[in-house]
Amino acid sequence: MYRNPWLRLREDAVVRDDGSAGVYAVIEKPHFAVVLAAERDGFWLVEQFRHPVGRRTWEFPQGTWPDGGSGSAEELARAELAEETGLRAGTLEHLGHLDLAPGLSTQEFDVWLATDLTPGPTAREATEADMVTAFVPATELRTMIGDGRFSDGPSLAAYALHLLARPEPGRGRRPGGELTSPPGRAAHPGHSGAWRPATKG
Template sequence: MEEQNSKTIIQLSRRTVYENRWMRVNEDKVRFPAGFEGIYGVVEKPDFVIVIPVHADGRIQLVQQYRYPVSCRYWELPQGTWESAPDSDREELARGELAEETGFRAGKMEKIGEMFPAGGLVSQRCEIFVATDLTPGEARREATEADMETAAFSLAEIMDMFARGTMPDANSMAAIGYWQMKGRI
């Protein structure tokens, strides 16, 4: 039996309750620091990237698609993972997602940070990249992204969409906020 650190939740057992190619849902029996036992639901998903594609004039390229779980379409930054290659190089993944979703290729790709978008529920980590020196090309979308649209917006327009609630994607908000915090805007 593991010795329990006074600030650590200890996993006692794990049962996978659902699994598909995109995720695994586990139910963990745990012991909390105070000594009582309980259940934790944990979703395992491959890590992903989010890309802030910045044009020479400062506009930011966004994508829009229908998001089934929330039953709506909205604008967001390009983002994704490669389920078939979960350990792929993150910069390569960022370049791939940018080209796949928008058609743009980046002359320069810079990682500016990382985050856990839903650390209380999902083990998934997100790495944030800024793409510059953009050149247009043909998008290579997956069949599930066939309805995707792409357009460029000024930062002021994006901030207005956040404020009005018409761009409710938390990952996009966090990435733009992180970029701003790092003094890159």
């Protein structure tokens, strides 16, 4: 239906659980990486102007491959961190894989924790010419979240995964970083129904 170098918009004909027909608009975008660059009990953030909301926003470094680019999820994380901040990560830990907006888009993203950082040159794209980088202590980041200065959804989700990955009283970590839960707590079975695609536009 519509396509440009960054996204594709399609409209699917669907059949709902009750048998009724409908249409569903879907935005297709490539997966991206969000990187928490951590050191000295704080994080490196980037700030840039975001046209859709008409203002500058603070975020963790993030992005996807340019049109025609490709590589592994880890390679993308390292590339985005270096491109936007100039930092190179000696250690990169995968914190999780999330859906951006499953009711609207196919886009997903991986969250990474970067440590053992060394500085280097940036390689920002033309759309990132106004970008600035700043180191923010963890206490200041929490203040920024509370007063709305740090409001980027993927960045907040990434920060939540980072907090969940830290051991808490009564919770340990299995090998590989997986968190254990208290005994007797079962997973929610979820809803088994689904919309069945009829045709795709």
